[in-house]
Amino acid sequence: MEKEEIKQKIYDLVVKSTGKKKLKSSDIQKQISSDTGCSRDEVKDALKDLMDEGKLIYTYFGGSYVELPPNQ
Amino acid sequence: MPKKYETPMLDELEKGPFPSFVTEMKKAAAKSDMAADALGQLERCFKDNRTHWKHGGIVGVRGYGGGVIGRYSDLPEEFPDVAHFHTVRINSIAGLFYKSSFLKEMCDIWDKYGSGLTNFHGSTGDLVLLGTKTDTLESIFAEFSSRGWDLGGSGSAMRTPSCCVGPARCEWANIDTLDITYATTQEFQDEMHRPAFPYKFKFKTVGCAVDCNAAIARADCSIIGTWKGKIEINQDEVANYAKSGMNIQTEIVNLCPSKCMSYDGKTLSINDDDCVRCMHCISRMTKALKPTGEKGASILIGSKAPFVIGATLSWVIVPFMKMEPPYTEFFDLVRKMWEWWDEHGKNRERIGELIIRRGMREFLEYIGVDPMPQQVKEPRRDPFYFWKEEDLAK
Ligand code: HEM
Ligand code: HEM
Numbered sequence: 001m002e003k004e005e006i007k008q009k010i011y012d013l014v015v016k017s018t019g020k021k022k023l024k025s026s027d028i029q030k031q032i033s034s035d036t037g038c039s040r041d042e043v044k045d046a047l048k049d050l051m052d053e054g055k056l057i058y059t060y061f062g063g064s065y066v067e068l069p070p071n072q
Numbered sequence: 073m074p075k076k077y078e079t080p081m082l083d084e085l086e087k088g089p090f091p092s093f094v095t096e097m098k099k100a101a102a103k104s105d106m107a108a109d110a111l112g113q114l115e116r117c118f119k120d121n122r123t124h125w126k127h128g129g130i131v132g133v134r135g136y137g138g139g140v141i142g143r144y145s146d147l148p149e150e151f152p153d154v155a156h157f158h159t160v161r162i163n164s165i166a167g168l169f170y171k172s173s174f175l176k177e178m179c180d181i182w183d184k185y186g187s188g189l190t191n192f193h194g195s196t197g198d199l200v201l202l203g204t205k206t207d208t209l210e211s212i213f214a215e216f217s218s219r220g221w222d223l224g225g226s227g228s229a230m231r232t233p234s235c236c237v238g239p240a241r242c243e244w245a246n247i248d249t250l251d252i253t254y255a256t257t258q259e260f261q262d263e264m265h266r267p268a269f270p271y272k273f274k275f276k277t278v279g280c281a282v283d284c285n286a287a288i289a290r291a292d293c294s295i296i297g298t299w300k301g302k303i304e305i306n307q308d309e310v311a312n313y314a315k316s317g318m319n320i321q322t323e324i325v326n327l328c329p330s331k332c333m334s335y336d337g338k339t340l341s342i343n344d345d346d347c348v349r350c351m352h353c354i355s356r357m358t359k360a361l362k363p364t365g366e367k368g369a370s371i372l373i374g375s376k377a378p379f380v381i382g383a384t385l386s387w388v389i390v391p392f393m394k395m396e397p398p399y400t401e402f403f404d405l406v407r408k409m410w411e412w413w414d415e416h417g418k419n420r421e422r423i424g425e426l427i428i429r430r431g432m433r434e435f436l437e438y439i440g441v442d443p444m445p446q447q448v449k450e451p452r453r454d455p456f457y458f459w460k461e462e463d464l465a466k
């Protein structure tokens with residue numbers, strides 16, 4: 001699967017969870033790799049891109065989570 | 073003119089013989105409104121008998137999931153200059169050797185963007201810069217990274233590894249603690265900056281069991297230097313210690329935890345097979361005793377501060393591992409441990425707690441290490457290994 005496609009799937013998952021459940025990086029890796037069959041390293045790599053582009057951010061509330069940046 | 077607060081309660085902490093953080097904070101407050109408000113708010117916390125700091129939220133610069141700890145005042149109207157008061161962690165250098173030129177630059181950067189207050193070093197081992205605002209974080213990161221420095225770890229990630237001064241200054245170092253710390257930092261950049269663990273994970277490396285970095289009490293993975301050969305004894309020096317007033321029987325022999333030493337008033341002998349390499353005798357009789365033979369490290373797992381199940385000390389997983397570059401065996405072991413923790417760990421569960429919850433048997437099987445007597449934490453308790461049918465068939 002193309003990286004861009006994985007990125008889109010990660011982003012959609014985070015959007016869908018917003019306001020319902022805070023996702024950890026490992027939740028995303030497990031979910032996306034079981035949905036798409038790609039390896040967790042590929043998911044990690046796609047997630048890293050989304051972070052570097054500022055599309056997603058890490059937050060901390062007693063543990064580290066992946067979320068949308070504020071005002072978006 | 074910076075703000076000034078009456079701080080009668082804090083002033084009490086300047087009395088007495090010890091250096092006082094209040095005195096130091098007052099010096100910073102003379103130059104910085106941020107430091108002044110931090111002092112004002114602290115007095116207020118003491119007066120109200122509760123904290124006015126909030127925690128969480130933002131955690132880093134773009135791309136990073138750690139290195140900055142979000143702090144906010146819950147009294148921002150009264151103390152506007154500490155409405156944001158984030159902590160920045162700078163990855164400290166192995167052994168904590170700084171050039172004075174760096175320290176001067178660091179202070180200039182911090183006076184420009186932050187409160188001027190620092191902490192050398194936090195309990196994780198980072199160089200800690202206390203108090204800045206969200207909108208300065210990218211600039212601070214740019215200033216440090218352009219000089220070759222990086223942020224440290226925070227959150228559910230590998231934390232900045234730390235070590236004792238080791239071979240840089242200490243003759244007892246069985247391993248190159250500085251190199252191991254540097255190599256670990258480089259190998260696991262991703263795990264440090266992009267938090268993906270159930271909770272924090274700390275490495276601390278010390279050259280011998282004297283444990284000058286308290287690795288056994290403070291690290292999820294404690295790497296403790298040890299040796300395989302005999303303790304070489306210089307009997308002339310033993311005699312010198314006796315002559316200068318050391319009671320070798322009570323101070324050395326009786327305190328040997330494995331009772332493997334004896335002394336007949338002239339000659340000291342050691343049954344090396346029973347020695348547990350605790351360093352007691354060697355650190356007391358520096359000139360007389362010296363470890364020899366193959367050098368390496370014991371790998372221990374599990375210590376942490378009190379949280380769910382109280383404080384724990386690390387216990388042995390691998391009694392002896394050669395620790396030489398490129399440390400492939402060690403890094404492979406670490407990756408296996410992380411995989412198991414990632415698979416089964418609950419949110420905010422440290423790896424040691426997980427081992428206690430699910431058992432050593434499953435952990436050892438997964439990481440591919442055989443059960444060994446050295447892994448028994450307390451004799452006559454917790455017979456944690458149960459044989460399976462395949463084992464009995466052998
Ligand atoms: C009476 C006041 C205070 C006391 C008694 C106190 C005590 C402590 C102690 C014992 C530690 C653990 C140190 C270690 O194990 O290395 C600590 C850590 C820390 N303190 Fe304080 N503290 C006080 C006020 C403050 C204030 C006012 C700030 C910031 C505005 C602050 C920021 C920190 C930070 C950021 C750490 C953690 C550093 C790290 O390990 O990463 N403390 N403090
Ligand atoms: C009543 C006041 C406070 C309490 C009860 C408290 C409690 C704690 C606890 C339980 C932890 C987690 C320790 C661990 O998991 O090992 C922690 C970590 C920390 N605290 Fe506090 N704290 C207080 C005040 C403060 C203040 C005033 C500051 C700084 C302005 C501060 C800075 C920190 C930092 C930097 C950490 C480390 C966070 C990390 O490791 O990610 N704390 N504190």
Ligand code: SF4
Nearest residue numbers: 236242279280283284
């Ligand atoms: S832990 Fe051992 S090797 Fe390291 S500084 Fe202390 S005595 Fe030396």
Ligand code: SF4
Nearest residue numbers: 328347348350351353
């Ligand atoms: S190192 Fe410790 S266990 Fe070994 S002989 Fe010395 S005191 Fe005994």
